[in-house]
Amino acid sequence: MDGFRKTSDPVEIAQLATKSKSPLAELYFTKAGGISLKWHHYLDIYHRYFTSYRNKPLRFLEIGIFDGGSFNVWRPYFGEQATIYGIDIEPTSAAKVEALGLNCHGRIGSQADPDFLRAVVAEMGGVDIVIDDGSHVAEHQLTSFRTLFPLLSDGGLYVCEDLHTSYWEGDWQGGYKRPGTFIEVTKDIIDSLHAWYAPIKNDLSDMQLHRSVPAIHIHDSMVVVEKAAVEPPVMIIR
Ligand SMILES: C[S@@+](CC[C@H](N)C(=O)[O-])C[C@H]1O[C@@H](n2cnc3c(N)ncnc32)[C@H](O)[C@@H]1O
Numbered sequence: 001m002d003g004f005r006k007t008s009d010p011v012e013i014a015q016l017a018t019k020s021k022s023p024l025a026e027l028y029f030t031k032a033g034g035i036s037l038k039w040h041h042y043l044d045i046y047h048r049y050f051t052s053y054r055n056k057p058l059r060f061l062e063i064g065i066f067d068g069g070s071f072n073v074w075r076p077y078f079g080e081q082a083t084i085y086g087i088d089i090e091p092t093s094a095a096k097v098e099a100l101g102l103n104c105h106g107r108i109g110s111q112a113d114p115d116f117l118r119a120v121v122a123e124m125g126g127v128d129i130v131i132d133d134g135s136h137v138a139e140h141q142l143t144s145f146r147t148l149f150p151l152l153s154d155g156g157l158y159v160c161e162d163l164h165t166s167y168w169e170g171d172w173q174g175g176y177k178r179p180g181t182f183i184e185v186t187k188d189i190i191d192s193l194h195a196w197y198a199p200i201k202n203d204l205s206d207m208q209l210h211r212s213v214p215a216i217h218i219h220d221s222m223v224v225v226e227k228a229a230v231e232p233p234v235m236i237i238r
Contacts, residue, residue, distance in 0.1 A: 004164075014038050022047030027073045031099060036069025042161065042222060049157055049217070049224050050129065055079040059127045061120065062086045063134035063144060064109045068100055070133075073215075075102040085124050087111065088134070112140040114147040123149045128156045132155035136165040138173035139181040146207070149227065159224040186223050187218050196233050 007013060017029035025043035028036070044057040044154050053060075058078055062070060065221040084095050084104040094106030107123075109116035111134045121127045128149050132141055141160055149158050165172040166181035174181050188202040192209040193216070200210075210230060 020044055024050070024073065024077050027076055031076065033072050033074040034069035034096060035067035036073070037066060038070065038220060039162075041220060045219055045222060045224075046159075049159070050077070053078065053129060056081055058082040058129065058213040059124050060084050060129045060131075060202060061124065061127050061148075062131045064088060065090075065106050066099050068093070068096040068104075068106075071097050071100055071102060071104040075100075075104055083118060083124055087116075087120055110140070111144045112137075114143060117144065117147045118151070120146065126153055127151055128153045130156075130158050132158075132160040133162065136162045136172060138166065138178075138181045142180065142185055145182075145185065149207070149212075149225065154228050156227040158227065159222065160225075161222045163223060164221045168191075168228070182223070186216065186218065189213060189225065 013029070016220040019226060020026070020040070022044045028043050037105070054077065057085065058081070060078060060082055063073070065071070065086040071084065073081070073087060078084065081155065082163050085107065086093070086104065087107045087109060089108070089110050091108055094108050096103050097106035107120050109120070111117065127148065131186065132144050134140060134144070141210070145160065146156065152158060153191070160182050163183055165175045166175055166183035168174040175236050177184065185204070188204045189209055191202055192204050192207070193213055194200060195205070195210040212227055212230060213225055214228050215226045215232050
């Protein structure tokens with residue numbers, strides 16, 4: 001196993017900032033107010049997928065507010081037209097995100113509670129991008145995906161992150177190839193995309209994902225699932 005590190009050393013963080021290329025990373029390293037916990041390599045990956053949603057009437061939901069620091073980035077990055085919500089189980093977090101004064105909203109509840117998730121999305125008027133940066137517990141991640149992915153708009157994105165926890169046992173409910181982890185769910189999604197061609201049966205079959213997932217993108221610890229109507233495939237003979 002190769003190592004990973006966490007750092008709060010300002011000198012090292014300044015060096016990491018020089019290695020990032022995207023405007024999202026630039027905001028992350030310059031905006032003050034509220035602690036944010038993000039792996040360095042996520043920043044440019046976010047920009048790769050999110051850039052086309054900027055300065056539009058986007059509806060964005062992040063599961064996991066913590067200290068609110070990421071919302072200091074989401075607002076200037078997405079612009080004033082975006083509706084931006086966060087949810088967290090920790091009661092103080094909603095006030096932290098509201099206190100930023102950026103017109104970002106926090107709601108308190110569990111990502112493992114489908115009724116709560118549906119109520120938040122209803123309040124938002126729908127949702128276009130979800131980032132799951134919440135408990136990172138396998139059952140919670142799956143409940144959130146099962147609940148929120150069907151609510152995503154056509155053209156939306158579902159991002160589940162910190163998926164190294166899928167390999168960690170204990171509270172994370174993880175373990176290498178352990179059924180039910182989000183990494184294993186991801187493998188099921190890949191199979192599901194091919195249900196046009198073979199009788200794929202897995203725990204996600206009821207979601208009919210081959211009809212609504214044109215692509216899934218897999219990065220270190222982060223999966224991005226695209227949502228859009230998929231037509232039955234046609235092979236051209238010409
Ligand atoms: C990694 S932190 C979020 C970091 C934040 N997104 C950021 O970028 O700085 C995870 C957060 O998930 C919250 N959380 C834990 N269990 C949860 C649950 N069941 N539902 C919603 N949030 C939960 C924790 O209270 C914590 O604030």
